[in-house]
Amino acid sequence: MSNATVDQVAVLGAGMHPWGKWGRNFVTYGVAAAQAALEDAGIDWKDVGFVAGADTMRNGYPGYVSGATFAQALGWTGIPVTSTYGACASGAMALDAARQRILSGMCDVALVVGADTTPKGFLKPNVGGREDDPDWLRFKLLGASNPTYFALYARRRMELYGATQDDFAAVKVKNSRHGLGNPYARYRKEVTAEDVSASPLVASPLRLLDICATSDGGAAMVLTSMEYARKHLGDKSPVRISAISTVTPTFPNTIIEMPEFATDSAAGIPAPDLKFKQAIGHAAYAQAGIGPDDVDVAEVYDLSTALELDWYEDLGFCGPGEAEKLIRDGVTTLDGRLPVNPSGGLACFGEAVPAQAIAQVCELTWQLRGEAEGRQAKDPKVGITANQGLFGHGSSVILTR
């Protein structure tokens, strides 16, 4: 990795609380995941030097100060905390905060935790009239929910590249098979293309089974300096974080995105060479000093089935308009050349916003260790995650071993 622009940190522990609709306090999921990650690392909570929490917007004040909430629940030890929020990228931002602490030499061991308890149905804005909040106004003035935006992208693929609803269904079928053996997945049931086409339309052309649910869940990781890992593990080599990208869009952003009413205008300043989603992956590749050809396994944000196809192209796995061929040819299935979403993805998990980006990295940790029982890709050495959320947030993490 001689071309890398950022030093690596070690992943010593990964832990999750199973996804579901458990209806319990989010703190219980976060604590369970944290304890699992600490146990996996063989590190005592008292030896952790920093806690980064990924916030939840739907669980009151404790959710806005998640770092402290988890630290208190685990037992105050006097260490510094931070709490991050960046929509779907919240977990990656928390990982990045931990990485910065370690790389700056301010601590050797950091714990990262994200957990959520979600209400039923569409994700919706917080209550109260807020005439200056675009996330409130888009529901009020357009009736535009999150699937509205997913559907605009899906329809665009159909019109531009000849994608079909069958191609979208193939993503769901693949991911449902991948998730069958994952003990952390909420939905562990094989789904057929017929099941997808028989499910009700939500936002044309997307059907209910094309769109991910919202879930409860928790994920946590223990990160350490490479030096600490060497002392702790001896001859064993840890999985390493080689990149965390949390870039924002570059003006003018010409793709319509949640929760906006319009794109930026490219009338005065030309659009950047890379679209936002491309830039997210590009920044990660640059940090790690690798390219798409080096990737062996990926966890990408399939908020909708069609969005997984967009990611194939935006992460450089294929050219524009070629994603349908990848899914049709089985390239991205578990036994294909480049398995995507071996965990089952959001199709099998449903989204637990602040935990999801961490869960993606947990899965790749297990994949790179060869510990992903029942869903193990063949000997992967490099893995990449990607996600995008509203208000200009997105992230990509690269793991290597």
Place this chain on the structure above:
Amino acid sequence: MFTQTSEPDQDQTIAGPIMSGESTTNTRRRLPAVEGWFTVPEAGSDQSPALIGTLCRSSGTYFFPPERVMSRAPGHSDSDLVDVELSTRGKIWSYTDAQYQPPPPYVPVSDPHVPFAIAAVELEKEKMVVMGQVVPEVAVADLRVGMEMELVIDTLNVETDEETGEEVEMVIWKWKPVEGGSAS
């Protein structure tokens, strides 16, 4: 909630309260559902409604919704921002519909919910894409990427003035296929 009770101002064409035209039997007062985002021509006027954007003079960049504090074009923070009417026609970039009733603050207009289409329309001059509901008589089956659309003002929902009990029609911009318009 809506509280404005002032009388219609005949001179005000930009996002001001106006009366429904005599051509309909509906005499409810009409109010823009959001202030300052679009024009509402007077009843009987031959003017077309338009979205109100702002133009950053030094970069030539448009903003919608209108950006009135500071230009968001990097390096142009001290540029003048002027209100402009955006192009009233554009071509569909993509489209979808709401088969399920959106959650609040969306206000249901019928019970049960009737699906409505939503289009993202590309404005050539402004080089930007603007979303809007599609007029209710048009469904996704009638739409295609590249289809020419025009801006119209239509009912978003009907609200009751809490003080007077009067029913008020809240209006919003919507996209409507141009009759005989280009489909590519």
